[in-house]
Amino acid sequence: MMIKTPVTPGSSQRVTSHDVSREAGVSQSAVSRAFTPGARISPEMRQRVLDAAQRLGYKPNAIARSLVTQRSGIVALIVGELHNPFYPQALSQFAQALEARGKRALLLTHDVHRDIQETLEAASSYQIEAAIVFPTRLGSTAPSLGDVSQGGVPVLLFNRHLPGHDLLSVACDNYAGGRLAAQVLLDSGARKLAFVGGDPDTSTHQDRLNGFVERLSESGLSPLATPSLSFQYDWGVQATLNLHGALAGGSAGDGDRDWPDAIFGANDIIAIGILDALHMLGRRVPEEVSVIGFDDIQESARLAYRLTTIRQPLEAMIEDALAALDDPQPGHGPRLHPGELIWRDTVRAAKG
Amino acid sequence: MMIKTPVTPGSSQRVTSHDVSREAGVSQSAVSRAFTPGARISPEMRQRVLDAAQRLGYKPNAIARSLVTQRSGIVALIVGELHNPFYPQALSQFAQALEARGKRALLLTHDVHRDIQETLEAASSYQIEAAIVFPTRLGSTAPSLGDVSQGGVPVLLFNRHLPGHDLLSVACDNYAGGRLAAQVLLDSGARKLAFVGGDPDTSTHQDRLNGFVERLSESGLSPLATPSLSFQYDWGVQATLNLHGALAGGSAGDGDRDWPDAIFGANDIIAIGILDALHMLGRRVPEEVSVIGFDDIQESARLAYRLTTIRQPLEAMIEDALAALDDPQPGHGPRLHPGELIWRDTVRAAKG
DNA sequence: CTGAAAGCGCTTACAG
DNA sequence: CTGAAAGCGCTTACAG
Numbered sequence: 001m002m003i004k005t006p007v008t009p010g011s012s013q014r015v016t017s018h019d020v021s022r023e024a025g026v027s028q029s030a031v032s033r034a035f036t037p038g039a040r041i042s043p044e045m046r047q048r049v050l051d052a053a054q055r056l057g058y059k060p061n062a063i064a065r066s067l068v069t070q071r072s073g074i075v076a077l078i079v080g081e082l083h084n085p086f087y088p089q090a091l092s093q094f095a096q097a098l099e100a101r102g103k104r105a106l107l108l109t110h111d112v113h114r115d116i117q118e119t120l121e122a123a124s125s126y127q128i129e130a131a132i133v134f135p136t137r138l139g140s141t142a143p144s145l146g147d148v149s150q151g152g153v154p155v156l157l158f159n160r161h162l163p164g165h166d167l168l169s170v171a172c173d174n175y176a177g178g179r180l181a182a183q184v185l186l187d188s189g190a191r192k193l194a195f196v197g198g199d200p201d202t203s204t205h206q207d208r209l210n211g212f213v214e215r216l217s218e219s220g221l222s223p224l225a226t227p228s229l230s231f232q233y234d235w236g237v238q239a240t241l242n243l244h245g246a247l248a249g250g251s252a253g254d255g256d257r258d259w260p261d262a263i264f265g266a267n268d269i270i271a272i273g274i275l276d277a278l279h280m281l282g283r284r285v286p287e288e289v290s291v292i293g294f295d296d297i298q299e300s301a302r303l304a305y306r307l308t309t310i311r312q313p314l315e316a317m318i319e320d321a322l323a324a325l326d327d328p329q330p331g332h333g334p335r336l337h338p339g340e341l342i343w344r345d346t347v348r349a350a351k352g
Numbered sequence: 353m354m355i356k357t358p359v360t361p362g363s364s365q366r367v368t369s370h371d372v373s374r375e376a377g378v379s380q381s382a383v384s385r386a387f388t389p390g391a392r393i394s395p396e397m398r399q400r401v402l403d404a405a406q407r408l409g410y411k412p413n414a415i416a417r418s419l420v421t422q423r424s425g426i427v428a429l430i431v432g433e434l435h436n437p438f439y440p441q442a443l444s445q446f447a448q449a450l451e452a453r454g455k456r457a458l459l460l461t462h463d464v465h466r467d468i469q470e471t472l473e474a475a476s477s478y479q480i481e482a483a484i485v486f487p488t489r490l491g492s493t494a495p496s497l498g499d500v501s502q503g504g505v506p507v508l509l510f511n512r513h514l515p516g517h518d519l520l521s522v523a524c525d526n527y528a529g530g531r532l533a534a535q536v537l538l539d540s541g542a543r544k545l546a547f548v549g550g551d552p553d554t555s556t557h558q559d560r561l562n563g564f565v566e567r568l569s570e571s572g573l574s575p576l577a578t579p580s581l582s583f584q585y586d587w588g589v590q591a592t593l594n595l596h597g598a599l600a601g602g603s604a605g606d607g608d609r610d611w612p613d614a615i616f617g618a619n620d621i622i623a624i625g626i627l628d629a630l631h632m633l634g635r636r637v638p639e640e641v642s643v644i645g646f647d648d649i650q651e652s653a654r655l656a657y658r659l660t661t662i663r664q665p666l667e668a669m670i671e672d673a674l675a676a677l678d679d680p681q682p683g684h685g686p687r688l689h690p691g692e693l694i695w696r697d698t699v700r701a702a703k704g
Numbered sequence: 705c706t707g708a709a710a711g712c713g714c715t716t717a718c719a720g
Numbered sequence: 721c722t723g724a725a726a727g728c729g730c731t732t733a734c735a736g
Contacts, residue, residue, distance in 0.1 A: 014422075014504075016713055027723045032715060039715095042721060062477040063418050064713035068728045070366075072415060077459065079444065083650070088440035092431065095459045104478065107429065107447045107459040125414040126456065152366075237655060276656040298435070303589060304628040304656075368729055379707045384731060391731095394705060416729035420712045 015058045024052035035060045066127060075325070076123040076131040078108045078116065083232050084269050085297045087134050090158065090314060094132065097318050103129070124153055130325040135160045135202070154325055158317070161203045161334035169334040170321040172312040174204055174294075177339040178211025180310055181264045181292050184341060186219055188290055188348040190262035193221065196239045196274060197228025198266040203334075205231075208266055208294060224260050236265055236273020244281055261289055262347075268293040268300045268309055275305055275346065286348040296342050306345035313337050367410045376404035387412050418479060427677070428475040428483040430460045430468060435584050436621050437649045439486050442510065442666060446484065449670050455481070476505055482677040487512045487554070506677055510669070513555045513686035521686040522673040524664040526556055526646075529691040530563025532662055533616045533644050536693060538571055540642055540700040542614030545573065548591040548626060549580025550618040555686075557583075560618055560646060576612050588617055588625020596633055613641055614699075620645040620652045620661055627657055627698065638700040648694050658697035665689050 017031040024031070026049060033039035034049035052058075066072040075098055082088055095105045106126060110119045120131055131153055154168060161169040185193055195212055198205045205228060216222055227239045243260070265271030271293030275285060283289050293300060296311035317337050324335060369383040376383070378401060385391035386401035404410075418424040427450055434440055447457045458478060462471045472483055483505055506520060513521040537545055547564055550557045557580060568574055579591045595612070617623030623645030627637060635641050645652060648663035669689050676687060 014713090018713080028713090029715085029723060029725095030721095032713095033722090036715080040721060045721075059473065059477050061419075061479060061713050063415055063424060063479050064728090065715075066415050066728090067413075067419055067713080067730085068715045070728075079447075082440050082444050085437065085440075088434050088437075088443075091440075091459075092434050092461060095431075095461050096463075099461060099474075104475075105459040107443075107457040109444060109447050109451060111448075121411065122451075123456075125411050127413060127415050233654060276654065280655065302585060302628065303632065366729090370729080380729090381707060381709095381731085382705095384729095385706090388731075392705060397705075413729050416712090417731070418712090419714085419729080420731045422712075 014061070015056045017058070017060070019056055020049060020053045020058045023056055024049050032060075070127075072127040072129060073103045074106050074126055074128050075103050076106045076108055076120070076126075076128045077134070078110055078119055078123070078131060079134045080110055084267065084295075085299060086159075086267070086269075086295045086312075089297065090134065090318070093314060093318055094321075097322055101322065120153075120155070128153055131155045132321065132325075133157050156321055156325055157334075158321060159204060159312075163203065168324050170317050170324060171204070171334050171336060172310075172317070172339050173336040174207035174339075175211040176336075177294060177310045178208040178213075178264075179215040180211075180339065180341060181208070181294070182212045182215035184292060184308070184347060185262040185264065185290055186215075186221075187350045188262065188286075189350065190260075190290055190348075191221065192224050192258070192260045193262045193264065194224045194243065194260040195226040195228075195264045196236060196266060196270055197226055198231035198235075198270060200228045202231075205266055208264075212264055224258060228266070231267050231270060233269050233273040236270035237277040238273075239270075240274045240277035240281070244277075259289075263289060263291050265291065265293045268295040268297045268307060271307055271309065271346075272299060272305055275307065285346050290347040292347055294339070300342075301344070308344045308347040309342050310339040311342050312339055366413070367408045369410070369412070371408055372401060372405045372410045375408055376401050422479075424479040424481060425455045426458050426478055426480050427455050428458045428460055428472070428478075428480045429486070430462055430471055430475070430483060431486045432462055436619065436647075437651060438511075438619070438621075438647045438664075441649065442486065442670070445666060445670055446673075449674055453674065472505075472507070480505055483507045484673060484677075485509050508673055508677055509686075510673060511556060511664075515555065520676050522669050522676060523556070523686050523688060524662075524669070524691050525688040526559035526691075527563040528688075529646060529662045530560040530565075530616075531567040532563075532691065532693060533560070533646070534564045534567035536644060536660070536699060537614040537616065537642055538567070538573075539702045540614065540638075541702065542612075542642055542700075543573065544576050544610070544612045545614045545616065546576045546595065546612040547578040547580075547616045548588060548618060548622055549578055550583035550587075550622060552580045554583075557618055560616075564616055576610060580618070583619050583622060585621050585625040588622035589629040590625075591622075592626045592629035592633070596629075611641075615641060615643050617643065617645045620647040620649045620659060623659055623661065623698075624651060624657055627659065637698050642699040644699055646691070652694075653696070660696045660699040661694050662691040663694050664691055 017028050020031045021028040030045055031049050033041040034046045077091060077094055079087060079091060098105045106123060106128060108119050108123055110116045123131060133155060135157060157167055157169040159171050161171055195209060197209055213223060225243060229235045263274055265274050271291055274291055278285055285291055293307050293309035296309045300307040300309050320335055369380050372383045373380040382397055383401050385393040386398045429443060429446055431439060431443060450457045458475060458480060460471050460475055462468045468485060475483060485507060487509060509519055509521040511523050513523055545568060547561060549561055565575060577595060581587045615626055617626050623643055626643055630637055630641060637643055645659050645661035648661045652659040652661050672687055
């Protein structure tokens, strides 16, 4: 019986649908149909093919299928530097969500040296069905993205949007989140608030800042300071140290007059840097100064931090992103998802 | 001039080598050769084709090429849960290294519910050239991997090896690393050493533990305790709290007699958990207790931790993994790379 | 160096 | 329902 097997098991020769059709004594078309979900084929035939396929260890060649169906089932995931733990989490959840839909994730990187545009073009030769861009840093280079989406492949920005462009994008409602952060801090009794921002050239930064500032102004306040640079831990530390240094230098003696009683870190990794710096400076949290972040990365829940923050609804955002990609209407602005306040220990309890 | 263009720019119709051959007035073979690096083609012909391709916005279809060349250029990266920041870093570096070699990374996940075997089979339909498995957790399910590598696709375990199997694997020399950790701690004057392990069912854990224990025994010592569970932050915290509780409960009054003066965390994320727990317990590091980790993840360098640790030479390991995959000899055991001691602030300085 | 032709492993009208 | 045939977009002997 083994003798008629054209391919010995374990051999590195690929077994094709022709091999199976021979083994099963049916046409090659029948083999194809047996592996095509909705195809017109009798149950007996299908079983017969499946048995033969099993015997030969046959697996349909997805590459060949892609070529004829014109659907690769491949979605590109384009990531930059992963300094922010928010992205690995998002990345892995995207990969899983894609797999659950029978699609595959092609992982591509972009960095300062390689334009996203360039990366996208390389990916497009693999006939990707869509591209999801995680813009850890984006900036003025972004407009070039528009060209690619014209190329027929829908491109979606995750966690960012580009004001001028009609690109698909899914993000947290960062403006509302910024307002919420201000609200929470004001409710806690804070009156001297600071904002430590991320990359000023991103919508994420801008929207959170704007929401924050506008809510403050409604209470007749404005932020003490809004230093901004990048969405990284080191910057959170540095900004806090700078704040301290400036104040210490400015007014000797009663240097605390202008020290903030609350700080909004533009994201959690910054807020964690702030917390560490505050600790070094001997400032007690939340007694002397409250801190709130944005994202709710896993680290924020740790005992050492217990950071109060605004959670991005990652799961819902990913579902929505995938849905948007399935039906790529030129988005009327970004698709926004509300953030959720996560109460932990770094914001003073409201007085009264 | 635009009139003869068969495909209007921006149209979603794909432009093929035939379209280009028509535009350039040459054969389709010529178009193919123009895009094939070492092909026999005159410079003039190539330029003519390239110009026409440019005009039409032609990009070769990698899927079609794969089908005929039998080389997809796709390598599968299979990741589990990303609780340990070491993996995202490795993942992203792998993706970059692959791109630098003109290959693509297909990102796949596996979890408790989905066997790695199953994931690999799904990947194999994309004609992957190799698979790299990041076994955040592996265990008794591992042996099934052997079957896949028989299927013709070389499988490489990264950061783990399987004692019984002949799978390719690249890892840090964890045994030597364990010895080194013991050495450093002993040199610092420690005599009551504890080990907080990860998943006991992994080679990583076992090798580090063995190296540690054997070095201690050479000095006539044995570890105070070796609780082990998983490579996670929470476990580092919990294990430390447990240690404390057990001792506090055991001997009232002079409870410190058996409290360790040094702890080796099986990896950095555990060590960081240990550090946080120690801080909560009011134990001073390194004055009362030294802590050393393994990996050197980015977080370990933070001001808040300044963790002394043993760095895995990630870059070298990745290069070696890719080299091993290009020439997949049935590895004679795992390919080991020496760890490097990174001195920071959590181990007491050696006494004069 | 160049072109015509076969073929990679599939899917899918098209007849029966 | 089933099979023979065309074709997806390329590469690569094979002649010239």
